Amino acid sequence: MEPVGYLVQQHSVRLSRPVxxxxxxxxxxxxxxxxxxxxxxxxxxxxxxxPHCLATLRHYRSLVPMAQEARKPIFAPTPADGAxxxxxxxxxxxxxxxxxxxxxxxxxxxxxxxxxxFKSRQ
Numbered sequence: 001m002e003p004v005g006y007l008v009q010q011h012s013v014r015l016s017r018p019v020x021x022x023x024x025x026x027x028x029x030x031x032x033x034x035x036x037x038x039x040x041x042x043x044x045x046x047x048x049x050x051p052h053c054l055a056t057l058r059h060y061r062s063l064v065p066m067a068q069e070a071r072k073p074i075f076a077p078t079p080a081d082g083a084x085x086x087x088x089x090x091x092x093x094x095x096x097x098x099x100x101x102x103x104x105x106x107x108x109x110x111x112x113x114x115x116x117x118f119k120s121r122q
Contacts, residue, residue, distance in 0.1 A: 003037050004108050005054040005100070008047045027054070054108065055101040063090045074098075 013023040030044035044050035069083035075095035077083035
């Protein structure tokens with residue numbers, strides 16, 4: 001089995017930046033992933049510098065329970081489900097984030113030879 005990569009979920013943001021303690025914890029992830037999962041080392045000091053980090057997903061706060069109530073993925077609620085105003089913007093952002101994640105995942109799987117029939121969209 002070949003690991004494809006890892007994800008990071010942001011903690012709730014305060015003043016447009018992550019809480020300092022959580023940021024410190026997140027920045028340990030590349031080293032722990034490379035040592036514990038891949039059995040190697042890395043020079044990456046934070047996930048953004050690590051090619052094995054597929055994405056950093058936002059903390060969507062109240063959008064999660066709204067999507068659960070509507071029984072839809074986080075990127076699919078409509079105004080009929082209550083996604084209006086800032087929630088509608090969050091749905092659009094979630095769709096963009098998950099689209100980027102799906103593309104990164106497919107690209108990584110193609111790179112690893114798990115989908116040799118597909119070509120990467122880079």
